[in-house]
Amino acid sequence: MTNSVKIPSNIKTFFIEIGELSYFAGRFFKEVFSRPFEFKELLRQCYNIGNRSLLLVGVTGFILGLVFTLQSRPTLANLGVESWIPSMVSISIVREIGPVIIALICAGRISSGIGAELGSMRVTEQIDAMEVSGTNPFKYLVVTRIMATTLMVPLLIIFGDAIALFGSAIVENLKSDVSLVLYFNEVFNALKFTDIFPATIKTFFFGFAIGLVGSFKGYNCKKGTVGVGEASNTAVVYTSMLIFVIDFIAVFVFDIFFEI
Amino acid sequence: MKDNNHIEPILKIKDLKKSFGDNHVLNGFNLELFDGENLVVMGKSGSGKSVMIKCIVGLIQPDSGSVEIMGKDIMKLDHTELDFLRTEIGFLFQGSALYDSMTVRENLEFPLRIHKDKLKRKDELVLDALENVGLTHAIDLMPSELSGGMKRRIALARAIILHPKIIIYDEPTTGLDPITAKEIIELMREIQLKHGSSSLIITHDVDCARVISNRMILLIDGINYVEGTFKELLALKEKKVRAFFK
Ligand SMILES: Nc1ncnc2c1ncn2[C@@H]1O[C@H](COP(=O)(O)OP(=O)(O)O)[C@@H](O)[C@H]1O
Ligand SMILES: [Mg+2]
Numbered sequence: 046m047t048n049s050v051k052i053p054s055n056i057k058t059f060f061i062e063i064g065e066l067s068y069f070a071g072r073f074f075k076e077v078f079s080r081p082f083e084f085k086e087l088l089r090q091c092y093n094i095g096n097r098s099l100l101l102v103g104v105t106g107f108i109l110g111l112v113f114t115l116q117s118r119p120t121l122a123n124l125g126v127e128s129w130i131p132s133m134v135s136i137s138i139v140r141e142i143g144p145v146i147i148a149l150i151c152a153g154r155i156s157s158g159i160g161a162e163l164g165s166m167r168v169t170e171q172i173d174a175m176e177v178s179g180t181n182p183f184k185y186l187v188v189t190r191i192m193a194t195t196l197m198v199p200l201l202i203i204f205g206d207a208i209a210l211f212g213s214a215i216v217e218n219l220k221s222d223v224s225l226v227l228y229f230n231e232v233f234n235a236l237k238f239t240d241i242f243p244a245t246i247k248t249f250f251f252g253f254a255i256g257l258v259g260s261f262k263g264y265n266c267k268k269g270t271v272g273v274g275e276a277s278n279t280a281v282v283y284t285s286m287l288i289f290v291i292d293f294i295a296v297f298v299f300d301i302f303f304e305i
Numbered sequence: 306m307k308d309n310n311h312i313e314p315i316l317k318i319k320d321l322k323k324s325f326g327d328n329h330v331l332n333g334f335n336l337e338l339f340d341g342e343n344l345v346v347m348g349k350s351g352s353g354k355s356v357m358i359k360c361i362v363g364l365i366q367p368d369s370g371s372v373e374i375m376g377k378d379i380m381k382l383d384h385t386e387l388d389f390l391r392t393e394i395g396f397l398f399q400g401s402a403l404y405d406s407m408t409v410r411e412n413l414e415f416p417l418r419i420h421k422d423k424l425k426r427k428d429e430l431v432l433d434a435l436e437n438v439g440l441t442h443a444i445d446l447m448p449s450e451l452s453g454g455m456k457r458r459i460a461l462a463r464a465i466i467l468h469p470k471i472i473i474y475d476e477p478t479t480g481l482d483p484i485t486a487k488e489i490i491e492l493m494r495e496i497q498l499k500h501g502s503s504s505l506i507i508t509h510d511v512d513c514a515r516v517i518s519n520r521m522i523l524l525i526d527g528i529n530y531v532e533g534t535f536k537e538l539l540a541l542k543e544k545k546v547r548a549f550f551k
Contacts, residue, residue: 162406170402177362177396178416178463179388 062283069261073191076184083189090193098154098201105150106205110138110212118220127221131228132235134213139236140244143206145292148251151198152284156259159190160280163263164273172264187264191256198252199245239303247295251288258284313376314339315503316361316471321370323356330356331367332527338471338505343497345506345514345535347549348524354507355399357524358473361505362394363387375470388419395464395472395502399479401456403448403463409435410444413463423467434462437499438492454485458492465496472496474506478513490516511550523549 114134121127163186166172175182214228262280266272316338323331330353338344348354359365361372363379372379374390382390403412413431417423423430435441438458448456457477464472477493478486490513497504508514514521515535523530523538525545531538539550 166404169400169405170398171404173359173364174396174398174402174404175415176364177391177394179392179419180415 065265066258066261069264070257072183073188073257076181077188077192079184081184083185086185086189087192090189091197094155094193094197095201097158098151098197099204101150101154102147102201102205103208105147106143106208107212109142109146109205110134110209110214111216113138113142113209114213114216118216128231130217131213131223131231135210135232135235136240138209138213139206140240141292143209144202144244144248144251145288147202147205148198148248148255148288149285151194151201151251151255152281152288155194155198156255156280156284157277159194159256159259160262160266161273161277163187163190163260164266164276167264167266168268168270168273183264187260190260191253194256194259195249195252198255199248202248202251203245243295243299243303246299247291250291250295254287254291255284258287312339315375316505317371317373318357318361319371319373321357321360321372322368323353323360323365324368330527331360331370333370334524334527335529336505336522338503341501341503343504343506343517343519345508345518345521346524347509347514347521348507350509352524353527354524355475358396358475358505358507361473362391362396392416392419392467393470395467395469397457397460397464397472397474397477399475401448401453401460403451403456403460405448407448408444409440409446409448409451409459412448412459413466416463416466420467430466434466435459437465437496438462454481454488457481457485457489461489461492461496465500465502468500468502470502472502472504474504474508476508476510477506478508478510486510486513493517509549 114130117133118127118130121129121133163172166186172182172186175185210229210232214223214225217223217228218225259280262276262283266276314337316336318334318336321331321334322329334353334357336344336346336357346354346357356365360367360370361374361379375393377386377390379387379390403409404415407415410431413434414424414427417427417430431444432441435444438461440455440458440462443451443455443459448459451459461477472493474493477489481489493504493506494517496502504517506513506517518535520532521535521538522532523546531541531543531546538546541547
């Protein structure tokens with residue numbers, strides 16, 4: 046194949062992938078509302094996802110709040126508006142930085158995990174084994190995982206945001222004797238419904254994307270151990286890209302509704 | 306027991322064709338499995354044996370041809386009917402395919418999920434199946450804690466837990482040492498005697514074929530190239546057939 050042909054063929058593959066991913070999402074919506082509901086497996090997945098990412102999200106959130114406050118402090122201090130720090134930091138973290146950074150962390154942790162797990166189940170014929178024993182593997186494995194990420198990622202993001210604000214409060218407390226109570230009073234004064242609501246809505250879409258892409262890549266994994274590595278790897282790359290796309294769309298749409 | 310023209314086969318494959326792109330894997334494969342019979346299908350690796358048995362249980366859609374199980378054409382069944390028909394078939398996968406996030410007990414309980422009445426007796430059924438393969442002590446272990454031979458036996462226990470009429474074995478002895486392989490073959494015979502099931506055994510292990518087969522089919526070039534007993538095939542002079550018995 047010559048170079049001039051290769052580029053269009055990549056583009057073609059890209060659009061085929063998007064088509065297949067949409068089809069996969071369509072199948073999810075078709076099967077999510079039909080019986081039987083795998084509640085036990087859903088709970089197990091929620092627990093796994095939360096348990097596996099809690100510490101990571103906590104540490105990331107804490108450092109994020111800490112660093113963000115330390116970095117913006119000098120500029121604001123120069124302007125003499127140090128008192129803006131709580132409101133500025135909280136609005137940036139809750140509206141944008143927190144959700145995106147933590148969703149990216151979750152993409153690395155959860156999406157790749159699901160991609161590798163389902164991928165190895167596909168390669169070792171465990172998914173086939175489920176199907177021949179009369180259980181719909183899409184429902185049992187994929188639907189539960191996508192639902193679990195859609196529910197858990199927003200919770201992880203709220204948790205991460207809270208820890209980030211706590212990190213920021215500690216910096217303020219050390220640098221300028223602002224008490225934690227005063228700091229959080231400022232924060233809650235600054236945050237409005239239009240800051241919190243759109244940001245929370247979009248986190249559900251982040252969660253959905255994380256579960257969807259991870260499952261898609263794993264469930265359709267190619268044979269061989271190379272396939273598993275590739276499934277987990279491309280899951281992270283695609284999810285990260287999708288998170289930015291969703292973020293862009295969300296900001297665009299909410300701008301129309303809430304004039305933020 | 307042996308093939309008998311007056312008795313309907315419980316599994317019948319007619320003119321099965323399947324290609325993946327330009328790779329023509331099956332080109333009109335035929336097979337009949339009779340009640341109580343041990344039928345061995347031999348073929349080189351990559352000759353489409355796994356594809357063939359996956360067509361039987363509806364994991365792969367063939368391009369053309371038909372598969373009848375106990376008189377029912379599986380292509381004409383809806384999802385629920387197919388699921389229930391599948392529970393009449395025990396399937397032992399090539400690499401055992403145990404669910405590695407579940408314990409041995411949960412692995413064995415899994416096929417019972419769609420039978421509400423059997424789910425009530427699950428403890429009894431699980432123990433019974435484990436006793437059949439002599440591994441009751443492994444009930445609470447994870448698959449990662451089992452040796453290759455134990456995995457194969459647990460997978461076999463999982464395949465027979467619903468007392469299927471037909472058991473399909475995909476290379477049951479591949480990847481095992483000769484002694485463990487012999488144990489597995491012995492176990493397959495015991496189970497067959499106890500439950501009176503019919504077996505379709507895919508292998509390229511000549512020893513396995515000699516010990517267990519009532520009848521054999523050689524899968525060559527995507528078709529049922531020759532059929533006969535082990536002795537009959539052994540006596541053939543043709544080069545393609547001789548290659549199997551070296
Ligand atoms: N899902 C699939 N997609 C494409 N090709 C496949 C698929 N499954 C099997 N094949 C091809 O079919 C041929 C037969 O495979 P298989 O039935 O697994 O061989 P074996 O006889 O060793 O079990 C191989 O060439 C394999 O590459
Ligand atoms: Mg095979």
